Amino acid sequence: MTTITPADPQVQPQSKESSFPWRKILFAIAVVAIVIFSLAPILWQVLTSFKTNEDISAVPNVYFPTRLTLQHYIEIFARRPFLNYMLNSAFVAITSTLLCLLLGTPAAYALARLRLPGERIVLAIVLVVTLFPYILLFLGLLEIVRATGLANNFLALIVPYTAMNVPLTILVMRSFFQQLPRDLEDSAKVDGYTTWGMLAKILMPMTVPALVTTGILTFIAAWNEFLFALTFITRESMKTIPVAVAQLSGSSVFEIPYGAQAAATVVGTIPLVILVLLFQRRIVQGLTSGAVKG
Incomplete structure (x- = not known):
């Protein structure tokens, strides 16, 4: 005869919520946020160096310029x-x-x-x-x-x-x-x-x-x-x-x-x-x- 043992009440099927990698996602978001926070001033400075004077003084701010120039780099070495x-x-x-x-x-x-x-x-x-x-x-x-x-x-x-x-x-x-x-x-x-x-x-x-x-x-x-x-x-x-x-x-x-x-x-x-x-x-x-x- 085949003996059927009762299931262990402590063993529960793993839920979908617990298997979702929340920790990895939160860690990745935190890393991306820190990188953006650290590099944003540097990126702003680099972009400003390539902006035209009109884009620099524009209101509202032009964050990502479409017109690029090397005039500022030429200016610092010329003057x-x-x-x-x-x-x-x-x-x-x-x-x-x-x-x-x-x-x-x-x-x-x-x-x-x-x-x-x-x-x-x-x-x-x-x-x-x-x-x-x-x-x-x-x-x-x-x-x-x-x-x-x-x-x-x-x-x-x-x-x-x-x-x-x-x-x-x-x-x-x-x-x-x-x-x-x-x-x-x-x-x-x-x-x-x-x-x-x-x-x-x-x-x-x-x-x-x-x-x-x-x-x-x-x-x-x-x-x-x-x-x-x-x-x-x-x-x-x-x-x-x-x-x-x-x-x-x-x-x-x-x-x-x-x-x-x-x-x-x-x-x-x-x-x-x-x-x-x-x-x-x-x-x-x-x-x-x-x-x-x-």
């Missing part, structure tokens, strides 16, 4: 030495970035490996300096620049930018050095490497993601800095990108060149976008690896 401004920003940013890496990497290795007296105090000071609002240093730096005669000199920007970004370099590189096995250093010492030789030839090639991450962060901070560049550099031929964009003027006193400012902003941002895209994998690897151990 102002914009390429020279970009070279100035590149020189200041690259120099300060290299100095941060050269000064911060040995300091980070010393704090990660050597038994230094007052090590915790030094780390606390580095962390405080990293979190310190640098705008509060403006008046003091202004007096130093006046006293040393560094006005209209790139050193007036390179030195503060380096000082402001070295603590970040130390913190990130120290985390990487702490993750490296000590056996590598012991083997290098047995092979006759000095501390500097071991750092330059063995350890630094292994910390390339950290170097790229801190270098790009330092470069972006120096490239975008505005207040110090506006105050310490007044000579037209030595101005940087942020100052040049802010000081763009129209053909008359009452005209605000929105199109030219948008074009200048796009041109000034392109080098940063290219830099991040080229080193995207290194940046992600550096941020994730550096966050494992602190």
Whole structure:
């Protein structure tokens, strides 16, 4: 005989509502909303740079123009030495970035490996300096620049930018050095490497993601800095990108060149976008690896 067992009352057929992927849909909507919220100002700026002056001043706003022009891009290079401004920003940013890496990497290795007296105090000071609002240093730096005669000199920007970004370099590189096995250093010492030789030839090639991450962060901070560049550099031929964009003027006193400012902003941002895209994998690897151990 065939025995028929009663159905388990706890086992219920899965309803159509519970099988509907509400969570995935809500997650996708949230991601799209965040992307739109983040990219909308950038898209607006890019579109404004290609709009005609009539569309820029039109009421109601023309969000997606049908008439495109390159006149604003031609204007910023024809009326102002914009390429020279970009070279100035590149020189200041690259120099300060290299100095941060050269000064911060040995300091980070010393704090990660050597038994230094007052090590915790030094780390606390580095962390405080990293979190310190640098705008509060403006008046003091202004007096130093006046006293040393560094006005209209790139050193007036390179030195503060380096000082402001070295603590970040130390913190990130120290985390990487702490993750490296000590056996590598012991083997290098047995092979006759000095501390500097071991750092330059063995350890630094292994910390390339950290170097790229801190270098790009330092470069972006120096490239975008505005207040110090506006105050310490007044000579037209030595101005940087942020100052040049802010000081763009129209053909008359009452005209605000929105199109030219948008074009200048796009041109000034392109080098940063290219830099991040080229080193995207290194940046992600550096941020994730550096966050494992602190």
